[in-house]
Structure formats: C-alpha cells, structure tokens
Amino acid sequence: MTQPTEQGTVWLTQEAFDKLEAELANLKGPMRQEVIARISAARDEGDLKENGGYHAARDEQGKLEGRIRQLEDIIRRAQVGETPADDGVVEPGMKVTYRFVGDDETTTFLLGAREIDDDELEVFSPQSPLGSAIIGSSKGDTVSYTAPNGKELKVEIVDAVPYAG
Template identity: 35%
Template sequence: MATTYPMTLQGAQKLREELNVLKSKTRPTIIKSIAEAREHGDLKENAEYHAARDQQSFCEGRIQDIEGKLAGAQIIDVTKIVNNGKVIFGSTVKLLNVGTDEEIQYHIVGDDEADLKNSRISVNSPIARGLIGKEVDDVSAIKTPSGVVEYEIIQVDYI
C-alpha cells in the first residue's frame, strides 16, 4: 500500500519549487563540475571529481525523495473547508497556556513543512496530536518533556 503524506497547498508548492531548482539548476551544475574534474585526469586521486559525485548522489536522492512525496501527497487546502471551530490538519490555532497565561499560535502542517521557529508544527507532534479534533474553548492536556501542560483553545482559523 502506498504511503500518503498530508501536505498543505503551500507545502506542496514549496516542494515543487525545490524540485524545479534541483532539476534545472543544481543537476546541470553538478554534471558540469564532474565533466571539468574528469578533464584533470586520474580519477582515483581526484578530490574534485569525488566531491562532485557525492553532490550528484545527494541531489539525485533528494529529487527521488521529493518526487515520491509529491506522488503520495494528500494535499489539503483548509481555505476550502467551512470553519466549524474544530482543530484539523492545516488549521492555525491560538492557544492559552493555562498555567502561565501565555498565548501561543501554531499552524498544523505536514512533517516536511514543520518549522518551530515559524510556529509551524507537524501534525505528528505531541501538541498537534493533542489538539486535533478539539474545538474552541476546549482544554487539552499535552504531555511534554517538562510535564503535562494544559492549553485552552482560544481561536481556530482555516487560512
């Protein structure tokens, strides 16, 4: 059975852009580097050649990885879903830490899109798993490394 990867519309677009750059710019540059390194002669002790081959291997692996993820992508556009106040994949959630009265906002995204510095958390993270299916005004107890933290859901946006 094929693996599906939940992904936001923006996440899929970002992967397509990366794939395009890898195929149209990075790959030809590496091929050119390999050709130039071959001209230097003996390939056994040619560090430039081996470095270029390593780059090529990494680039081809990344291309295959992205193509596989895009082929198995389940793209979810939450802007087309009626907002019923429920936390779902792709939603942006504003939370209140019940213990500290600190407000925090997260956008729940796919694994490849997660970026904590930009408040984008993976749907598979403990926080997201604890919030999925909950509604505005619900309180969710999330198990964290520092103990259980209770969050009240203040707002849910499908943007």
C-alpha cells in the same frame, strides 16, 4: 477536507503541493544537470584523490539526490485538501495559537507538513503528540497530551485560523 487516514499521510494545500512539485522538477532537471557538469569538469582536472572541487560536487550530488527522494516520498504520500474553514476548529492547514495551562505566553504554529517552507512559523505534524491531541478541538478548549519525555501537559487553544501562506 478529509482527515489523514494513515500515519504516513502528509496534508498539503494545493499551493504547497504545487511548490513541492516545482522544486522537484527543478532539482531533477536543471539542478541535477548543473551538478553533473561540475563533477565532469572536476573529473577532467585529473587526480581525484586531491581534487577538492570533485569531492565537493559529489557531496552536493548526494544532498541533491537525497532531497529528490524526500520530495518524491512526500508527493507520493500527499493528501491535497482545500484550505480549511475559518470556524476555529483545529485541523491540518490551520495556524494554531496555544498556551500551556497556567502560563500567559502563547505560541503559534502551523498544523501541517513540516515540508511547508515558512521561516516565520514552526510546523507541527498532525501525527505529533501535540498535533494529534488538538485535532478537532476548538478555540477555548483545554486539551491534555503526553509529551515525548512522558510528561503530561495541558494546553489551551487560544486561536485557530486557516493558514494563508
């Protein structure tokens, strides 16, 4: 697997890329037509100033179009890669468990694109301060990085395994 070469690159597995493309197709097709039909039906009811259904449908249309633009941008910047090797080396596509040095509590997250829909795991971008600091490190390594608040933090990599979805 190749590493992202520019800040804007979004690393995705083929499965995640396919999910985003399917969502985009659904939003641009059936969902867009459904919202347009609701706007049209609400417009036919008359006075638009007092028409709550019309305004709600227009708001929904704005959100839908925003998500479409977001997905198109992600897909345009996507770098589709193989699932990483299970060698304990941190790279995009890995489920990483770490702990702050001096703390017993561990945290697990996915190093990848925030757009990957996983309700159980927080997702960190490889370009985030923590993500960029730990790429290439291995299980057992201790890594320092500067948090957004300017504080220098040290973390120990407890585990790194390929994300299974």
